[in-house]
Amino acid sequence: MKFFTENEPTSPINARYPVTRVLYRGRSKYQKILVFDSPFHGRVLALDDIVQLTTREEHFYHELLVHPILQAHAQPRNVLIIGGGDGGTMREVMKYPSIENAVQCELDQQVVAVAKEYFPKLAVGYKDKRAQLRFEDGEKLLRASGKLWDAIILDLTDPIGPAKPLFERPFYKLCAEHLAPDGFLSAQTESLHFHADTVKSVMRALRGLFKHIELVTVPLAMYPGNWWTFTVASRTLDPKIARNNFCPPTRVYSRDDHAWFFLPKGVREKVLA
């Protein structure tokens, strides 16, 4: 059996995965793409040697990026996803019958092609007529669109290279300006264990732009630092309250425990001290 050793430049440890089979190895305009099978984790997608998902655990990430805000909104109709080329986020969004239109901006066409071939259970959402996939820059689309979105979801890679400006204040301001008054923003914002500085800098950058700023957290084993954060922000409504009458089937998110997924203030203050 061979091994894949992850190389995440901002992680202090490296994870070593046993590899039973390499299914795809390529290079897009933007990044190296690798797909392999591993005995426990199932199928693994790595971009630039950084694990993006394992089929065993991807639902932890995708459910917690999406459901806290789509449950906080009474009836989300239009959603913008930036990033998320594997399709898992679109799949979760498409579970809601109230959604009329979900636009996804992904830069890397090849990641989507690889997901459609090797991760059919993730890329399934793209088949839905309400889903529009565009290979263009999310910031440009947001700037050009006169629309106010019910939800904006930032399913981005680590804040290094092209994704970096999308973790900063000017971009968050643009999001705030294009969010309906009862709309919500959800962004993956790295690990509380390994990237507390990123979490703090994102929260600082959002301050003043949104009334409510909260951290949704979930433990993952597939990312180094594992205690993953999704920063949720809203202009008017408290995201800790579930308002949606429809709750889709889920594997880890539980609407009965909606508020539990939000990191309590006392713990947040201790961990980010």
Place this chain on the structure above:
Amino acid sequence: MKFFTENEPTSPINARYPVTRVLYRGRSKYQKILVFDSPFHGRVLALDDIVQLTTREEHFYHELLVHPILQAHAQPRNVLIIGGGDGGTMREVMKYPSIENAVQCELDQQVVAVAKEYFPKLAVGYKDKRAQLRFEDGEKLLRASGKLWDAIILDLTDPIGPAKPLFERPFYKLCAEHLAPDGFLSAQTESLHFHADTVKSVMRALRGLFKHIELVTVPLAMYPGNWWTFTVASRTLDPKIARNNFCPPTRVYSRDDHAWFFLPKGVREKVLA
């Protein structure tokens, strides 16, 4: 820079730590002992090539093993610790002025000697007059003692080898019989991500012996599978309620959020499905 690759036989991935300095490498009657420094994690203790603690994160483990039950008890006076040779658990117990007597049974004298030399901030509790450290078998002591404890804390290594019977029903029965009516049991019970079968088997083994059986969880990065569980059981009182008027200084446990550390039923059912 050299690397230490963890070899945890029940873990599907291996973590690779950079090593700046090896401070101790030895072998006791029971196990291989290794102490090294790593840039991000600080000082690391590994037994049989399995990381037991890092100075950066050990408080996540020790605080959540100890405080949920010592806060649930109105005034804990006597505590039994089984395992826990590094001293972190005793340190947290000694923070409570109400404690009159804390007995710790650890088999490996050499682990304690190494902790005293290389982890002085953990082994500090042993200096307290109320702390009694005994190098003997915890099960034997429990069987011989006529005492009813306010808290029994099982700070054990993985359920392989000598620790295995201490994750099984006959031993839990012994604990239940030696716990005061308002007493609490707390046991480290592995990862929800990688060892869900262990968590389920422990919960099954406790059923019928205790009225309340709950999971305290906390995400750690220092153990593979990271979403760590502490199984808490009690004969009469609900552990989710904090009854102690004294709350010691902590770095992650927050008494204001006491109930949050207990995994909600809805999430537990989904994750252990």
